[in-house]
Amino acid sequence: MAPKTEKKLIGVEAACKARCDPTFLPKAHIFKEFSLKDRVAVVTGAYGGLGLEMSLVLCELGAKVYGFDLPAEESSDFSACAEFAKRLDNGSKLTYVQGDVTNQTLISQKIKEIAAQEGRLDVCIAAAGVLGAADGHPCEEYPEAEWKHVLNVNTNGVFFTAQACASAMKEHGNAGSIILIASMSGSLTNRGHAWTAYNTSKSAVIQMARSMACELGADAVRVNSISPGHIYTKMTAALLDVKPEQAAKWADANPLGRIGHVHEVRGVVAWLSSDASTFCTGSDILVSGGHHAW
Ligand SMILES: NC(=O)c1ccc[n+]([C@@H]2O[C@H](COP(=O)([O-])OP(=O)(O)OC[C@H]3O[C@@H](n4cnc5c(N)ncnc54)[C@H](O)[C@@H]3O)[C@@H](O)[C@H]2O)c1
Secondary structure, eight states: OOOSSOOOOOTHHHHHHHHHOTTSOOOOOHHHHTOOTTOEEEEESTTSHHHHHHHHHHHHTTOEEEEEESSSSOOHHHHHHHHHHHHHTSSOEEEEEEOOTTOHHHHHHHHHHHHHHHTOOOEEEEOOOOOOOTTOOOGGGOOHHHHHHHHIIIIIIHHHHHHHHHHHHHHHTOOEEEEEEOOGGGTSOOTTOOOHHHHHHHHHHHHHHHHHHHHHGGGTEEEEEEEEOOBOSHHHHHHHTTOTHHHHHHHHTSTTOSOBOGGGGHHHHHHHHSGGGTTOOSOEEEESTTGGGO
8 A cells, every 4th residue: 555645755766856857956855854843742841851852852943842841830941942942033932831741631631722722733742750769669668659659640641641642633633743751661670770660650651652653553643652761860860969879880881881961862852753754653762872782
């Protein structure tokens, strides 16, 4: 069966056309494939850390981004990014929205309103997450309340965000890309850390992306997960700032010999959000400095 996507004259076909047709001028197409001009995105966990970095890269590519998080007011880093986006003068905009991803009714309502107001929704990044106690708990003693909280935010919250976005993408009929932020901890166990709840929640996210991708492919809605390795953010600072020796242990656990910077997820987010990845769905993309390879 022929692919459903629009056929564009790009790559080798463009080169062949340019050779036969002197009026067809050679032009690089790859940067255009990454453009998010006029696209609308929802990102959760956008107050800071990876979610804010991911929001900003979408703005740099031209998108209007709605960044969700718990606090009533945006962070000063968020407002710096909103101001930066405005000054890019590329049509992008970064807007803060207070919202708890564990509240299915509220998240679904807010996402529906954004899509209705913009007339579309193209990109969803579900990055809101919690680790639980940085020191963890032996699995046989893991406290019920914390277990439920970690799974509620990391698994239920990601699902509520993704399902609301999928519904809006289908309603407005403009296809879309849903990116669930999992973790390499969804596929391996961090040596020396008793994080069963976190690891379990992230495994669920990887499987959630595969399952949703299979259901939504017919509507041209793609669903993938990104599994970062160790990156310094507020989440990992809870451990690294108290036990600085941990940073060297993590660095030693991957072939690149260091932990990651938040900006090192920009490329993969740009690729998965945009038309540069139109044939990628149901995949988990590991960005771990090679931690998983050892
Ligand atoms: N930093 C890492 O090394 C690393 C590695 C793998 C995966 N991740 C994942 O990346 C994502 C972002 O984490 P980060 O490292 O930037 O940490 P972070 O703590 O800076 O960001 C997480 C954000 O999620 C928000 N959040 C928590 N509960 C929420 C809720 N109920 N509703 C809305 N927002 C909520 C927090 O307020 C926070 O701003 C998380 O899903 C995390 O599990 C991080």
